[in-house]
Amino acid sequence: KAGVTQTPRYLIKTRGQQVTLSCSPISGHRSVSWYQQTPGQGLQFLFEYFSETQRNKGNFPGRFSGRQFSNSRSEMNVSTLELGDSALYLCASSLVVGANTGELFFGEGSRLTVL
Amino acid sequence: TQLLEQSPQFLSIQEGENLTVYCNSSSVFSSLQWYRQEPGEGPVLLVTVVTGGEVKKLKRLTFQFGDARKDSSLHITAAQPGDTGLYLCAGAGGGSSASKIIFGSGTRLSIRP
Numbered sequence: 001k002a003g004v005t006q007t008p009r010y011l012i013k014t015r016g017q018q019v020t021l022s023c024s025p026i027s028g029h030r031s032v033s034w035y036q037q038t039p040g041q042g043l044q045f046l047f048e049y050f051s052e053t054q055r056n057k058g059n060f061p062g063r064f065s066g067r068q069f070s071n072s073r074s075e076m077n078v079s080t081l082e083l084g085d086s087a088l089y090l091c092a093s094s095l096v097v098g099a100n101t102g103e104l105f106f107g108e109g110s111r112l113t114v115l
Numbered sequence: 116t117q118l119l120e121q122s123p124q125f126l127s128i129q130e131g132e133n134l135t136v137y138c139n140s141s142s143v144f145s146s147l148q149w150y151r152q153e154p155g156e157g158p159v160l161l162v163t164v165v166t167g168g169e170v171k172k173l174k175r176l177t178f179q180f181g182d183a184r185k186d187s188s189l190h191i192t193a194a195q196p197g198d199t200g201l202y203l204c205a206g207a208g209g210g211s212s213a214s215k216i217i218f219g220s221g222t223r224l225s226i227r228p
Contacts, residue, residue, distance in 0.1 A: 033213035056214035106157030
């Protein structure tokens with residue numbers, strides 16, 4: 001069974017630009033959640049989607065947004081990039097929302113560098 | 116606010132040694148996961164523990180969930196260079212949202228050949 005696929009793996013942007021990251025969950029998984037990982041802050045929850053609906057949102061500014069499509073694929077967008085947005089963005093999928101057991105299956109991440 | 120504290124933050128040991136990593140909280144979790152993350156990759160789920168006092172073994176790795184379901188430990192026997200990575204614990208408080216999953220800050224493990 002194919003795992004979670006994230007694209008692109010690496011990207012470099014400049015301040016003020018915007019970026020879109022894509023995530024294809026494991027086949028059959030309907031829940032997708034996004035995390036930002038930085039050395040200083042660890043893994044921080046961005047948002048969670050289930051059946052094309054945003055179920056929860058973390059404590060991030062409105063520049064961070066996302067959506068989920070009918071095939072469960074998800075995208076997240078960051079507008080007006082700031083230097084502090086440089087991070088590894090991780091997507092995780094699960095069968096149901098939060099998977100009750102807490103088990104998440106992560107992609108390899110998209111490494112964003114903002115110059 | 117629920118917090119998961121991991122200790123130690125960094126650990127560098129010689130190949131063949133044993134080690135234990137701890138994950139502690141004042142909150143009760145319905146389940147707890149351990150993940151390993153290698154540089155530039157996403158976390159990979161190692162194990163889930165759900166019952167207080169539960170012990171699970173994965174080859175040389177032994178995971179234990181505390182009786183009160185507030186803490187957990189990961190013990191590695193005869194560490195090998197392939198065990199190098201960032202170990203994350205994550206506690207699920209029940210309910211149905213990934214936003215309720217609390218991640219520890221991680222233990223960065225380095226095994227020297």
